[in-house]
Amino acid sequence: MTTTHPPAAYARVTGVGGYLPGAPVTNDDLVRRGINTSDEWIFTRTGIRARHLAAPGETSCRMAALAATQALAMANCAAEELDLIIVATSTPDFIFPSTACLLQGELGNRGATAFDVQAVCSGFVYALAVADKFIRAGAHRKALVVGAETFSRILDWQDRATCVLFGDGAGAVVLEAAGEPGIRASALHADGALAGILSVPGRVENGAVTGDPFLRMEGQAVFKNAVRVLTEAARECCAAAGLETHDLDWLVPHQANIRIIEASSRKMGLSHEKVVATVDRHGNTSAASVPLALAEAVGDGRIRRGQNVLLEGVGGGFTWGAVLLTF
Ligand code: UT7
Numbered sequence: 384m385t386t387t388h389p390p391a392a393y394a395r396v397t398g399v400g401g402y403l404p405g406a407p408v409t410n411d412d413l414v415r416r417g418i419n420t421s422d423e424w425i426f427t428r429t430g431i432r433a434r435h436l437a438a439p440g441e442t443s444c445r446m447a448a449l450a451a452t453q454a455l456a457m458a459n460c461a462a463e464e465l466d467l468i469i470v471a472t473s474t475p476d477f478i479f480p481s482t483a484c485l486l487q488g489e490l491g492n493r494g495a496t497a498f499d500v501q502a503v504c505s506g507f508v509y510a511l512a513v514a515d516k517f518i519r520a521g522a523h524r525k526a527l528v529v530g531a532e533t534f535s536r537i538l539d540w541q542d543r544a545t546c547v548l549f550g551d552g553a554g555a556v557v558l559e560a561a562g563e564p565g566i567r568a569s570a571l572h573a574d575g576a577l578a579g580i581l582s583v584p585g586r587v588e589n590g591a592v593t594g595d596p597f598l599r600m601e602g603q604a605v606f607k608n609a610v611r612v613l614t615e616a617a618r619e620c621c622a623a624a625g626l627e628t629h630d631l632d633w634l635v636p637h638q639a640n641i642r643i644i645e646a647s648s649r650k651m652g653l654s655h656e657k658v659v660a661t662v663d664r665h666g667n668t669s670a671a672s673v674p675l676a677l678a679e680a681v682g683d684g685r686i687r688r689g690q691n692v693l694l695e696g697v698g699g700g701f702t703w704g705a706v707l708l709t710f
Contacts, residue, residue: 387521393565394518394526396710398460398557400453401671401678402446403550407433407664413547420543430641434550434666436535442476444485446553447531450674451490458557460525462490465557467526468497469514471506471670473699474533475499478587482531496523502573503581504637504698506530506670511558511694511706512569518560529555530670537583539597548639549598550666554674564709567691568623570616577701580604606643609697613637613647616705617693624707628652631707632690633680637697638662638672647695659685669698686710 410422410432425431437446447470455462468490470483477485483497496517502509507530514526531553538546558566580601585594613636621628628651636644638661648658659680661672668675673694680686690710697703 388524388560390521391518391560393561393563394515394558395561395563395565396556396708397559398454398456398458399555399674399678399681400450400457401552401554401675402449403435403552403665403675404437404441404446405435408436409433410547418540418543418546420547425547429548430662431548431666432663435552437533437551441533443472443474443531443533443553444476444482444489446551447482447486447529447555448489450531450553450555451486451527451529454527454555454557458559460557462492465492465525465527466495467514467517467523468492468495469500469510469526469528471500471502471510471530472532473501473503473506473669474537486529502698502702503700504639504667504669504672505696505700505702505704507554507673508694508696508704508706509571509702511556511566512571512704514558515566515569518558524560526558527555528558529553530672530674532669532671534598534669537596537598542597544602545598545600548667550668552665552668552671552675554671554678556674556677566706566708568620569704569706570619570623571704572612572616573700573702575700577608580608580701581699606640608701609639609643610646610650612703613643613695613697614650616695616703617647617651620693620705620707626691626707630691631657631693633657633659633686633692634695635659635673635676635680635692636695638665638676639667
């Protein structure tokens with residue numbers, strides 16, 4: 384797009400939506416499918432009771448479209464009005480075109496800027512911060528920001544230490560130029576020296592997969608680093624917005640493990656009543672986890688207009704970030 388507008392004071396969330404595929408797959412269902420685990424082990428270590436898994440042929444783009452349709456309806460925005468589409472995903476439908484372009488085609492939008500952001504479980508927070516900056520610079524007015532993942536397809540179902548942790552789904556928001564807040568601050572970081580603790584270290588080369596096409600993780604290293612960086616990003620974001628952590632009405636963290644969520648919120652001095660948790664029912668849906676949790680808490684009336692909400696992500700890369708907004 385070459386159109387430029389006067390810079391906007393803020394970018395504001397006007398719609399949210401979420402989609403989870405199929406029926407919940409419980410921990411006991413995994414045991415019945417032959418995985419050498421137990422509901423007791425998974426729940427005690429992670430807080431996960433169930434996750435949703437995409438059906439064969441159900442892609443990240445398809446789920447993104449269903450979440451996006453809800454978000455557009457809430458924002459009273461037609462797909463044709465969007466001038467920016469960003470999809471955060473590490474499980475794109477294809478190597479290219481981007482899932483954002485596929486989504487654009489599926490929604491019937493033509494001409495908007497469209498691209499994917501790849502920051503694994505921090506992807507949605509990264510994408511939202513990017514959309515905020517594009518809107519405040521005056522380049523765009525109406526953005527669709529989606530996190531969509533089919534991690535079930537990159538899990539090694541023989542590796543019980545990882546396959547029980549993840550699920551599939553999509554969450555979306557519409558973000559529009561506004562005179563009132565809006566996104567107040569964001570903080571995005573990465574440390575490539577930690578690339579090896581969480582990765583899918585394979586690629587397609589000369590018609591075959593080279594390396595390992597499955598998710599590999601050093602669980603304890605991820606756990607420790609996640610608690611540390613989430614707390615740092617939350618403090619940085621609050622300081623940039625001129626707020627204290629006690630000014631927050633809600634924390635919507637990445638949903639990887641309830642123990643990570645509790646440890647970081649405790650360090651921030653936030654009581655658990657202010658924390659949105661879906662990990663028990665969704666598992667870790669990577670880039671979809673934050674917008675799915677946001678959509679759930681807006682949908683059931685917990686998060687209301689005017690409240691201060693901190694969104695946080697952390698994941699492979701190693702990447703992490705936070706966005707503080709007034710809903
Ligand atoms: O977006 C970021 C994504 N990643 C994360 O958030 C993961 C962060 N890390 C964690 O949540 C934890 O490290 C895990 C939940 C993944 C693992 O918990 P842990 O306390 O670090 O367990 P561990 O890997 O040290 O394994 C302890 C034991 C081992 O048995 P032995 O060697 O002590 O006999 C594992 O073989 O638990 C065993 N184990 C399991 N047992 C039953 C590992 N996975 C399972 C399983 N069911 N699914």
